[in-house]
Amino acid sequence: MPGQSGTLGGTCRPPHRFKVLVAAEQTPVRSIHERSSGVRAWPIWKLRDWLLWKLPDWLLAFVIVVVLSDAVVLGLAASSVTVHARDLALFAGLLASSAATVELTRRSGENNGVVKDVYATWELPAALLLPLVYVPLLPIVRMALTQWRIHRGPPYRRVFSAAVVGLSYVGAALAFHALIRLAPGAAAHPASHALAWMLVAAACAAVQWTINQILIWTAIKGSNPGARIRDELFAREPVYNDVTELCVAVIVTFCVASSMIALLFAFPFITLLQRSLRHARLVQDARVDSKTGLLNAATWDRGATTEVARAVRTKTALAIALLDIDRFKVINDTYGHLVGDQVLQEIARTLTSMLRDYDLAGRFGGEEFSLLLPQTRAVDAMRIAERIRSNIAALSVIAPGALGGERVQVTVSIGVAALDSGTERTFSQLMSAADAALYRAKGCGRDQVQMISTTRGLSAVSGTPRGINGAARDGQPREDQPREDQTPAEPSVFRRARTS
Numbered sequence: 001m002p003g004q005s006g007t008l009g010g011t012c013r014p015p016h017r018f019k020v021l022v023a024a025e026q027t028p029v030r031s032i033h034e035r036s037s038g039v040r041a042w043p044i045w046k047l048r049d050w051l052l053w054k055l056p057d058w059l060l061a062f063v064i065v066v067v068l069s070d071a072v073v074l075g076l077a078a079s080s081v082t083v084h085a086r087d088l089a090l091f092a093g094l095l096a097s098s099a100a101t102v103e104l105t106r107r108s109g110e111n112n113g114v115v116k117d118v119y120a121t122w123e124l125p126a127a128l129l130l131p132l133v134y135v136p137l138l139p140i141v142r143m144a145l146t147q148w149r150i151h152r153g154p155p156y157r158r159v160f161s162a163a164v165v166g167l168s169y170v171g172a173a174l175a176f177h178a179l180i181r182l183a184p185g186a187a188a189h190p191a192s193h194a195l196a197w198m199l200v201a202a203a204c205a206a207v208q209w210t211i212n213q214i215l216i217w218t219a220i221k222g223s224n225p226g227a228r229i230r231d232e233l234f235a236r237e238p239v240y241n242d243v244t245e246l247c248v249a250v251i252v253t254f255c256v257a258s259s260m261i262a263l264l265f266a267f268p269f270i271t272l273l274q275r276s277l278r279h280a281r282l283v284q285d286a287r288v289d290s291k292t293g294l295l296n297a298a299t300w301d302r303g304a305t306t307e308v309a310r311a312v313r314t315k316t317a318l319a320i321a322l323l324d325i326d327r328f329k330v331i332n333d334t335y336g337h338l339v340g341d342q343v344l345q346e347i348a349r350t351l352t353s354m355l356r357d358y359d360l361a362g363r364f365g366g367e368e369f370s371l372l373l374p375q376t377r378a379v380d381a382m383r384i385a386e387r388i389r390s391n392i393a394a395l396s397v398i399a400p401g402a403l404g405g406e407r408v409q410v411t412v413s414i415g416v417a418a419l420d421s422g423t424e425r426t427f428s429q430l431m432s433a434a435d436a437a438l439y440r441a442k443g444c445g446r447d448q449v450q451m452i453s454t455t456r457g458l459s460a461v462s463g464t465p466r467g468i469n470g471a472a473r474d475g476q477p478r479e480d481q482p483r484e485d486q487t488p489a490e491p492s493v494f495r496r497a498r499t500s
Contacts, residue, residue: 136166300362319381378418
């Protein structure tokens, strides 16, 4: 059953999403400000270096309260527990199954991004069938194994993750013991009251999921207000995976309640489910650009071709925009490629935040991006492109330096091609038109928007009024722009690809 264990801010897949491992939950492993190569720079004894202390005061207090609450629950439950051999045997079986799942994860590695896994199939039975003291113990042991066998991340993240998972299952356990009383005899004889027992178990699994999401997303939004909850929780694929895990966890719990031998028969099936969930993530990874998190060129091309054909068939408006970072090679040469990567990621985040859910944003290659704007008139496409241009020009990208860093000035040129309602153009024709508009924007001074419409011809919008060849309104050419006797800006990758 899906859930999310806590995170405190981790570098993630661009644009600044959290690196998490979802098993029955999502376990954060890196900070949003932390590079993958720097994980081993978090020795447990260097407490002052932990990014934990850089969190907002309220979020730091929240993290501490969550961890202490889990410890208090464990202590109170341990003080009143009566140990039985059957409980120990069941806990040992569930722990062995969870450890084996960790080993299977180790072979494929702890992937970045949101990766579904199946730990809930072992942790939900512990919550519903064992005394309360065992409930927070299983996540603690599992997180320790993950830290030891898979990936040595900052220890405080693992502690917070274990606490979140443990508290969510404690909530499920308390709910189960309260609700099962409504079905007399179901607790002692699950098989004789299968319907009532499984409905109660499903309700408790939903309680665990809800508590987990509230705790984890409180930490995520506190650490990164730009994180998009809807994309992670309520998109089709996450919902399908969550429902599947919930159903499997309930079935395994019901079978284990009847006989512990069910664990032996459940494990191969759960292994297959784990592999299928990872396959879904691999398919998703194949669609996106790893550096920016936007669609890669092939995926964007397929989606855009389909949308253009639909717009022509339904006689609706549509626009395509090609965006090129101005003087990106100079940025790389001056500040280094790591700063260049940061620029790409900041632009990707800007595009993601400004576009609608049904717009398509992709990275064509290098410093160039492609946008598809369905149901968008020419005038609206110009406004959207200009708004994107002005927001990117206002980005604050800081290159490290001896005096505290230097702000990197980032501008883009954008070419827009608009398909007006009722007109017919192919995808390649719109791309050629957008490329021509982009080429004109580069040649006319950069940091501006140019558009070609199927009925309106060529027009331009720019934050800095310029004429042809970068001339300002006073008629004098800019010093940094090509004059008539100079070679114009290099054609974009779109034009190069078409002419090569």
